[in-house]
């Protein structure tokens with residue numbers, strides 16, 4: 001069973017001037033324990049889409065299934081119960097300024113039937129989980145951005161939700177604090193088996209913790225899939241642009257375009273870009289190239305990243321040899337499941 005299933009979601013905002021089609025016929029499946037990223041530029045419709053999951057926005061058309069229930073068909077009381085299983089955090093934390101950390105975290109437990117002592121115990125447990133035990137009596141104004149987001153996370157988890165929605169949760173934080181909040185989210189995903197949907201305009205966020213990603217542009221999902229597949233084989237221009245923001249590979253393309261001497265080739269050379277993941281490289285590729293074919297190679301650029309616990313490698317190499325040997329070696333590399341792009 002999918003944890004979250006959005007079927008043909010459309011959201012139109014009717015304003016005085018015009019109808020704004022914020023989300024256009026989007027269908028998404030999020031499985032239990034996914035950390036599902038939705039990335040897009042400002043105005044792509046991400047916030048509207050994520051808010052449709054807990055019906056903070058009611059879609060104009062389509063169906064929202066969460067934990068096997070069609071939320072749009074529930075009575076208000078049933079919907080309130082289902083919503084408790086969906087926590088949410090925001091870019092600007094949305095804490096209550098006049099209440100302490102502990103009071104903020106305890107707030108969603110009002111009316112839960114828990115006694116005061118039980119609520120206190122729960123708050124302590126949550127503070128422990130987000131590593132803020134010493135801030136119980138502090139006020140939000142006394143906290144850093146990262147600490148505020150930790151309080152917001154603790155509050156979102158108060159009712160033991162099975163889903164956590166993160167709306168640009170790290171966009172107001174510096175890079176180091178972003179990393180620590182992302183690490184916490186990943187930890188919660190593992191420890192609490194919670195499913196996470198995270199919207200962002202930063203590919204680095206997706207890269208750091210997501211196992212799946214959907215790319216939105218102009219209200220549509222233009223591409224979606226497993227993180228390694230999308231990074232190894234992006235199809236749309238917008239996806240390629242987002243990926244380029246997180247690697248330096250695009251500099252090679254620029255150098256080629258500019259005719260930089262470092263990427264000049266001799267007449268018997270070609271320049272290749274190889275993209276491979278650990279699952280498709282079972283042989284000692286480079287060593288075999290030289291052994292099997294009468295070619296030489298030179299590495300111009302190389303990096304390996306770990307995405308969703310799987311290495312993804314990018315190599316730019318010059319291969320030197322006669323045409324037949326070079327072609328045979330390209331075919332050999334492709335046969336090993338490596339994506340090959342002839343750059344020059």
Ligand SMILES: Nc1ncnc2c1ncn2[C@@H]1O[C@H](COP(=O)(O)OP(=O)(O)OP(=O)(O)O)[C@@H](O)[C@H]1O
Pocket residue numbers: 013014015020021022040041042043044045046047048049201
């Ligand atoms: N309540 C609203 N009334 C009218 N238009 C809206 C409303 N909310 C969002 N929109 C419009 O819908 C479109 C999508 O907005 P949305 O906030 O979902 O995009 P986004 O990808 O999350 O962008 P950002 O990262 O800037 O928030 C935009 O054109 C926005 O102006």
